Structure formats: structure tokens, C-alpha cells
Amino acid sequence: MLSILEVGGGMTMTSSPYYYEHIMGKPSRKDEFEFYIGIHSFPKTELHFHPFAELTFVLDGCGYEKINGIMHRMEPGTVSLVLPNHMHESKSDTDQTIRKYCCMFDINLLFGSSYDSDWYRWLYRIGSQIPSYAAFQEETAARVEGIFAQLMAEYVKPELMGHHNMIRNQLSEVLILLLREINKGPGSNSDWNRKDRSQPFWPALHYVHVHFADKLSLESVAARFHTNSTYLSRLFRENTGLSFLEYLHRLRINSAATMLIHTDKSVADITFETGFESIRTFSRVFREMKGKSPREFRKAHP
Structure with missing residues (x-):
């Protein structure tokens, strides 16, 4: 388990989480719990993809993100989910730097309960049939930011009882809130409930x-x-x-x-x-x- 990183566009990382090692081609540690969270700052990221999921929450700055060719606005309160192998890139507005929470994780750690199918069938539609992001307003944005802060605090304490389950539960809460926000609108709730489970x-x-x-x-x-x-x-x-x-x-x-x-x-x-x-x-x-x-x-x- 590695410490939290705050990565800036002009800064050098002194250590790297599990998934950075993976995408740089270094040996994988199969015994590592496949989750990382940090606060990243950057003016832009080049077009890329990776075999893990990436969940982000914008803290400061504004700009644009493109996922699978679809561009959306980034501003404080925006949550994005990039599924494995989805192409994405981002760029901040002129003279601005995006600062955001960034979670990287093996998507399989989310699942394990028979109740998961209630929402994970929506998860795989992200980036193809439904948007990859949602812009949360004040009250919900504060709630989501609080969950990310809790994830950060939990991440650095692997010795705590139920550590992995706590991360899984907090991560699932953010994703469910994201899917609910994406599915807002006329007929969305009835469509959700009408699906044959x-x-x-x-x-x-x-x-x-x-x-x-x-x-x-x-x-x-x-x-x-x-x-x-x-x-x-x-x-x-x-x-x-x-x-x-x-x-x-x-x-x-x-x-x-x-x-x-x-x-x-x-x-x-x-x-x-x-x-x-x-x-x-x-x-x-x-x-x-x-x-x-x-x-x-x-x-x-x-």
C-alpha cells in the first residue's frame, strides 16, 4: 500500500501506485489490493487508455474532457468514470490547472453480491449508451467530495478491520450517485424500474x-x-x-x-x-x- 500522492503538471512523482507501475510496464504485484487514490493537478493529459477503471472528482479549475470521442465540460463538482480500455484525454482552460481526486481500480472489486446486478448493468453502459460524467450541484457535490475524502483517509490505513470492504462500499456509493445523476430526467426512473432484472x-x-x-x-x-x-x-x-x-x-x-x-x-x-x-x-x-x-x-x- 502506497502513500497518497498529489501530482502536479510540473512536478515529478517520487513513487507510483500499483496501476502506474502496471501501465509503465513494471511487474505487477498480484497480492496488491488493486485500488489507488490521489489528488492530481495537471494542465492537460494526452489521449490514452488503460486496463483499469478511473473515477475522478474535480476540486478546482475548469476545462474539457473527451471520453470515447465525446467531449464534456469539467468544473468543480464534475465526476467522471472511465471504464477499462476507454480512450480519454483532458485539457484545462487557458491559464488554469485542473485539480481533482483520481481513483484507479480493478472494476472487479466492486462486485460480489447478488444485489449488484441492480446497478452494474448500468455501469457498463457508461461511455457508450449513457454519458461518462455528471456535474453535481452544491449539496450532492459536497456529499460526493466527502466520500472521496473518506476514501483517501481509508486508503492509507490498510491495517484497519474491514479495510477492503470499506473502500468497496465508499466507491460503490459514489458510482451509484453518479448513475442516479446520469439517469435523471423525464422517464428515466420508470425506465430504470421497468428493466427486467x-x-x-x-x-x-x-x-x-x-x-x-x-x-x-x-x-x-x-x-x-x-x-x-x-x-x-x-x-x-x-x-x-x-x-x-x-x-x-x-x-x-x-x-x-x-x-x-x-x-x-x-x-x-x-x-x-x-x-x-x-x-x-x-x-x-x-x-x-x-x-x-x-x-x-x-x-x-x-
Whole structure:
């Protein structure tokens, strides 16, 4: 467990949290609780993506953030969630610096209860079907800022009983408040309650996000969730705009792209680590999605 960092645009980090080590290609510590929080200050961040989720709350400054090609305004009280492998960048207004809480975490630490499906099916819509952000007003903004402060305080005390559960609960509270804010508006609550909670899609989607590097097929996932593969295929198309295989390939290729940029692993190793069974298939799908071969992509991102 590392201490809290406050990172400035002109400052040098003297240490790095777990996820910074991961994206810089350093060895992962599998025994580390995969959560980090700090206060970051910056004038801009370049377009990038990473295999972990990132939750932020703006404290000071104004500017713009672009997630998956959609731009939104950042100002104090704005909360943003970037899901794994979503492309994002940000820039402050002229002569300003954005200062914000920044949480980085393995999205899987959120789940574990049968009640989670009440809201995590909405979580995976962020950045594709619903906005990635919400601008909280005074009272709710103060509440959310308080939760982030509690997360910071909890983060540096791993010896406390129930430490991991406390972080999970506080993180979940922020995310639920974010989803409620995003879903405000005419008909949103009725639409929320009208959803069929027995629908297998969202648990299946979560399973795919966790196990995309394993040997998966539409039929095997459908069987796992006791549903018909044709029905599950239709649900994938309706909820993501992609077929099951297209969605699976997107997860695998984005993960592969991250490894190509940030590690020295061979193309062969990356092929099998991301779930592809042959280098030929991996290279073909990679070129279709990224416009370059894996080796050309790596050379373009030195």
C-alpha cells in the first residue's frame, strides 16, 4: 500500500501506485489490493487508455474532457468514470490547472453480491449508451467530495478491520450517485424500474469482461447463464451495438494494444495472453480494428 500522492503538471512523482507501475510496464504485484487514490493537478493529459477503471472528482479549475470521442465540460463538482480500455484525454482552460481526486481500480472489486446486478448493468453502459460524467450541484457535490475524502483517509490505513470492504462500499456509493445523476430526467426512473432484472445479459457481460482472455464462445457463455445462445446474441446486439464476437474482439484487442505499448512482451505472448488461439487470427483482427499490424502499432507508439 502506497502513500497518497498529489501530482502536479510540473512536478515529478517520487513513487507510483500499483496501476502506474502496471501501465509503465513494471511487474505487477498480484497480492496488491488493486485500488489507488490521489489528488492530481495537471494542465492537460494526452489521449490514452488503460486496463483499469478511473473515477475522478474535480476540486478546482475548469476545462474539457473527451471520453470515447465525446467531449464534456469539467468544473468543480464534475465526476467522471472511465471504464477499462476507454480512450480519454483532458485539457484545462487557458491559464488554469485542473485539480481533482483520481481513483484507479480493478472494476472487479466492486462486485460480489447478488444485489449488484441492480446497478452494474448500468455501469457498463457508461461511455457508450449513457454519458461518462455528471456535474453535481452544491449539496450532492459536497456529499460526493466527502466520500472521496473518506476514501483517501481509508486508503492509507490498510491495517484497519474491514479495510477492503470499506473502500468497496465508499466507491460503490459514489458510482451509484453518479448513475442516479446520469439517469435523471423525464422517464428515466420508470425506465430504470421497468428493466427486467432476470435478464441474463448484464451478468453475462460482466463475466465476459472478467474472462475475455479465456477460451470463450457465445455458446459457452449462454450455457453458463442458462439461456439460449440466439437470445444472448440478440441481447448483445441490442445493448452494445456489436455482436458477441465483435465485443469480445474489442476487449481482447484493446488489452493487446495496451501490452504492445507498455510492455516488451512478444507478439506471440500477447496473442495467447489475450485469448487468441493463433497469431494469424490475432494479427488479422488487430489490423481490422487498429489499421496497423501489431508490430507497426508498437513502432508507432515508442
